Amino acid sequence: MPTTAGMAGRARRRVVPVLAAAMGALLVGGCSVDVRDPAAPQPVASTPAALATPTITPGHDAAAVAAQDLPFAAGGSLAPGMPVGIGDGLKDAPGWKPAGSVAAEARYAKENGCLVAARVSTNQAALVRGDDRESTVALFEYLDPSILPGYLKTETLQWGAGPEGPARTVEVLALEQAAQPAGRATAVLARLFGTAGSSVYISLSCPDAAALAGARADVARFLPVVPPSA
Numbered sequence: 001m002p003t004t005a006g007m008a009g010r011a012r013r014r015v016v017p018v019l020a021a022a023m024g025a026l027l028v029g030g031c032s033v034d035v036r037d038p039a040a041p042q043p044v045a046s047t048p049a050a051l052a053t054p055t056i057t058p059g060h061d062a063a064a065v066a067a068q069d070l071p072f073a074a075g076g077s078l079a080p081g082m083p084v085g086i087g088d089g090l091k092d093a094p095g096w097k098p099a100g101s102v103a104a105e106a107r108y109a110k111e112n113g114c115l116v117a118a119r120v121s122t123n124q125a126a127l128v129r130g131d132d133r134e135s136t137v138a139l140f141e142y143l144d145p146s147i148l149p150g151y152l153k154t155e156t157l158q159w160g161a162g163p164e165g166p167a168r169t170v171e172v173l174a175l176e177q178a179a180q181p182a183g184r185a186t187a188v189l190a191r192l193f194g195t196a197g198s199s200v201y202i203s204l205s206c207p208d209a210a211a212l213a214g215a216r217a218d219v220a221r222f223l224p225v226v227p228p229s230a
Contacts, residue, residue: 126194
């Protein structure tokens with residue numbers, strides 16, 4: 001039987017080419033990671049002399065989860081295998097327009113030259129079991145091994161709730177890169193939801209730091225992360 005270390009090694013080898021390709025499209029592209037959890041629940045041996053007590057799994061209250069902020073520590077409150085989504089309100093925001101889409105990635109352009117790409121990837125298991133934050137750190141590190149955890153900052157995006165509801169937030173990690181001479185200012189916001197088996201990835205690219213700050217504010221307002229409905 002393969003060892004846990006062996007399975008982890010295969011998963012690591014599987015994800016690196018995908019993420020390396022995604023890094024090439026950092027300015028306007030997304031990343032798609034397909035890392036399935038190789039661990040399967042093991043059967044529990046029962047004692048012949050004792051009667052097994054039925055286990056009742058409580059129903060999942062999706063509405064209650066959506067009504068609360070979702071920090072990294074609360075990722076396990078999501079329904080297993082039910083992916084998150086992402087809104088598309090940026091296409092109607094002042095100064096923005098749709099800029100096409102590629103596969104599951106939606107792209108937007110602003111009149112000042114900013115570009116945004118937003119993507120949801122599904123069928124993903126945690127890269128670090130039971131820890132969304134460390135799994136998200138690992139996601140960035142696979143994108144670029146030179147990214148150190150200290151480069152990443154915890155930020156928030158809107159968590160569900162339409163204009164009529166109270167504002168809720170979901171924690172993500174952000175990597176921002178200042179504009180180089182004759183270059184562009186960029187940022188990436190991402191989170192891997194291990195229990196929900198999905199991730200969100202948003203990349204931004206602008207002519208300068210001031211434009212990037214405005215684009216990030218628009219993303220936070222008009223591209224909410226959508227909680228699973230079940």
